[in-house]
Amino acid sequence: MPAPTSDRLAELDAFLVELNAAAAGAILPLFRADHGLIDKGGAKGFDPVTEADKGAERAIRQLIAERYPEHGVIGEEYGEDRPDAEWVWVLDPVDGTRAFIAGLPLWCTLIGLRHEGRPVLGSIGQSYLGELYIGHAGGSRLISRGVSRPLKVRPCPRLTDAIIATTDPEMCFTGAELGAWTQVRAAARLARLGCDAYAYAMVAAGTMDMVIEAGLQSWDIEAAIPVVEGAGGLVTDWRGQPVGDHGGQIAIAGDRACLEEALVALRRSAL
Template sequence: IREELGKAFPEHGILSEEFENTHSGSRFTWIVDPIDGTRAFIMGYPMWGTLIALAIDGHPAVGIIDQPFTGERYWGDCKSAFGRGPQGEGPIRTRRCSRLEDAIFSTTTPDMFKSAEEIARFEAIRKAARMTRYGGDCYSYAMLASGLVDVIVEASLKPFDIAALVPVIEGAGGRITGWDGRPAIECSRVVAAGDPHLHEAMLRILG
């Protein structure tokens, strides 16, 4: 992926987990996570994916969530979002769900919440939500953008885990930020919700 991006956009920066950032002074930076969900990949579990984002002046502008195992791909530009899979291709939208007690809550694993504060907030959300689902890694965010999950709360993330998710979720009508409301790309703890009203409620719980 880095080789192809370097050929196509030689003046752009490229940031990924395995290598140092190239052309770090460029306005345009590609942020790549070739295998998001390493444990799932090792196990042969189909929920791992590839994340590619283009950030302009530090802000994710275009994102791709690719699921090679399932043959699905989701992409967005903060204004619109689309998905393609075995059932066809078309625009995707989040669903309206303004209350946590009506929401499907997802997180990759409870183990990502380390401090007593993080664990307490996770437990409060888990107990209040209508349903909780674990696993999924980046695929859960694609499901949120497609209207099948309502809220995701995670911690211990890095920029290459987050960047590609932002344009897809925002393009589908959702919101994704840090727990304190700052841009998600600047944070290791993120909250995403399909309904902006639910996102506001989550910030009150997490803040």
């Protein structure tokens, strides 16, 4: 099936802005407030979910059902609905719930859209800061305080000059993966931890150079792929191959040369 037309993407892009506004309406009243924390991890360890997570996904799903009832949805909180549809929305209403419950404005709302299984449109929204990063094949942009500006990754051909990030090495990486991360971190200029998906947006914005993660679900990464790629960056697995719709081990970079340096270490632990 051919790629979506520019007019169709523009229509869905505008709808994506509406979805983010609906999510923000459910999330912001609960940030730094009584958010109804529940630990859904049980014996597996702490895995928080809040009323913000659930309320935002409900709001997003309701709008999709009203406007595009033929579309499918995959969401972290409420599962799958027609995941094999031509168009499928992939949702993480609050990526970075640990940051959210700690009162840190590094959580994001991730909304992606697949067409025939391929990510074609996505957004990374940080509504407390008033920032919405949107991307597709036509390019990426930041909408903030009523102003829109294009996003572009920055050149950084050497890993020794790179600012890199991951969420939490001890939580995200196995033993072999942790060794690969440690090697990449030792080579980089600066590493930041705990930024979750906000770091993906910073690569697209040209303030960071690379993010390395593992153990991701589809809703953790799919929304970011069009944003990063639309800004001129790359999203691959640890072998340097396309991510597809399965999540897993992820490398996000603004410069291919820098990514290739990191992949020398990452490939040794690639699944």
